[in-house]
Amino acid sequence: MFDSKQKIETLIEAMPYIRRFQNKIIVIKYGGHAMVNPDLKQKFAQDIAFLQFSGLRPVVVHGGGPEITQMLSRLGKKSEFIEGLRVTDAEAMEIAQMVLVGKINTDITSAMVRYGAKALGINGKDSNLLMACKLLKKIKKDDKIKEIDLGFVGDVKSINGEFLRTILDSGYIPVIAPLGSDENGQSYNINADTVAGKIAATLQAEKLIMLTDVKGIFENPKDPKSFISELSFDKAYEMILRGAIDGGMIPKINACILALKNQTKAAHIIDGTIPRSILMEIFTDKGFGTMVVK
Ligand SMILES: Nc1ncnc2c1ncn2[C@@H]1O[C@H](COP(=O)(O)OP(=O)(O)O)[C@@H](O)[C@H]1O
Numbered sequence: 425m426f427d428s429k430q431k432i433e434t435l436i437e438a439m440p441y442i443r444r445f446q447n448k449i450i451v452i453k454y455g456g457h458a459m460v461n462p463d464l465k466q467k468f469a470q471d472i473a474f475l476q477f478s479g480l481r482p483v484v485v486h487g488g489g490p491e492i493t494q495m496l497s498r499l500g501k502k503s504e505f506i507e508g509l510r511v512t513d514a515e516a517m518e519i520a521q522m523v524l525v526g527k528i529n530t531d532i533t534s535a536m537v538r539y540g541a542k543a544l545g546i547n548g549k550d551s552n553l554l555m556a557c558k559l560l561k562k563i564k565k566d567d568k569i570k571e572i573d574l575g576f577v578g579d580v581k582s583i584n585g586e587f588l589r590t591i592l593d594s595g596y597i598p599v600i601a602p603l604g605s606d607e608n609g610q611s612y613n614i615n616a617d618t619v620a621g622k623i624a625a626t627l628q629a630e631k632l633i634m635l636t637d638v639k640g641i642f643e644n645p646k647d648p649k650s651f652i653s654e655l656s657f658d659k660a661y662e663m664i665l666r667g668a669i670d671g672g673m674i675p676k677i678n679a680c681i682l683a684l685k686n687q688t689k690a691a692h693i694i695d696g697t698i699p700r701s702i703l704m705e706i707f708t709d710k711g712f713g714t715m716v717v718k
C-alpha cells in the first residue's frame with residue numbers, strides 16, 4: 425500500500441490537470457457495461473463527484489440500452505436495432521421513458537448525491553432541453569438507398585443551452601435522460617451518443633468522453649493488435665463506409681465528429697469497464713482509449 429508521502433505525491437501530480445480543467449465543461453456519455461455492473465456504477469458516481477469537487481463542470485448523458493431491452497423482454501417484447509438505433513413503437517416508447525427517467529436517471533443521480541455531489545436529474549423534455557423530430561433514416565440495402573421507419577426514434581432539432589448553463593452556473597451537474605419531444609408533445613427516444621455530441625457542441629465543451637464496453641476503436645474488433653489510439657475524420661468516414669465501424673459505434677463516432685467541428689476541444693471513446701477510466705483519462709497524460717481528431 426502507499427504510504428502517506430506517496431499519497432500526497434500522487435495528489436500533487438494531478439495538480440496541473442486539476443488546474444487546467446478548472447471550471448471546464450466535460451460532457452460524459454455513460455453507457456455500456458459500466459451501467460449494469462453494480463460496482464462500476466458506484467465507482468462511476470464517485471468519479472463524477474470527484475470531478476465536481478476538483479472544480480470541473482461535468483455534464484452526464486446516460487443511455488439505457490440493456491435495461492430497456494430487459495424490461496421489454498420481461499413484458500414479452502423483442503428489441504430490434506438498425507445501425508445501433510432501437511426500433512421504437514408507441515409501447516416501447518412508453519417503456520423506454522419509464523426505464524430511462526423513472527429508474528436509470530434517478531438511480532445515477534442519487535448515487536452521485538450520496539457521494540456528496542450536487543446533481544440534478546432531468547430529461548430532454550424538461551424546459552424543452554431537447555426538441556426532437558422524427559429521425560429519417562436511410563440505409564443501403566442491395567445497392568439501393570432505402571428509407572426505413574424506426575418509429576419514435578428522434579433526432580435533436582434544437583437544444584436549450586441556456587437551461588443547461590443555468591444549471592451549471594448554479595453549481596449542479598445535469599444528469600440527462602435522452603428523451604425529447606416535438607411541438608405537439610410527441611415523445612421521442614433519442615440515441616444517447618447523439619445527444620451527448622450535440623450537447624458538447626452547444627456548450628463548446630472542453631472534452632467529450634464516451635464510455636463504452638470496449639477499449640475504443642479497432643480496425644478489426646476481433647484483432648486486439650488493430651487498436652487505433654488516434655482516429656482522424658477521414659479514416660472514420662472511410663471505416664464506416666466499408667463497414668469496419670458499425671452498429672452502436674456509428675452514432676458515437678458521429679457524435680465525436682460533430683462536437684469537434686463545433687469547438688469541443690477533445691473527444692475520446694474509452695472503456696467504461698475499467699474502473700476509474702474517466703479519471704485516468706482526465707488526470708493523467710497517458711493516452712486512454714481512442715481519441716478522435718480532425
Ligand atoms: N470498429 C469497431 N471497433 C470497436 N467496436 C466496434 C467497432 N464497430 C462496431 N463496434 C461495436 O460497438 C459496440 C459499442 O456500441 P454499443 O453496443 O451501442 O454500446 P454503448 O452501450 O456503449 O453505446 C462495441 O461493443 C462493438 O461491438
Ligand SMILES: [Mg+2]
Nearest residue numbers: 455489508672
Ligand atoms: Mg449505443
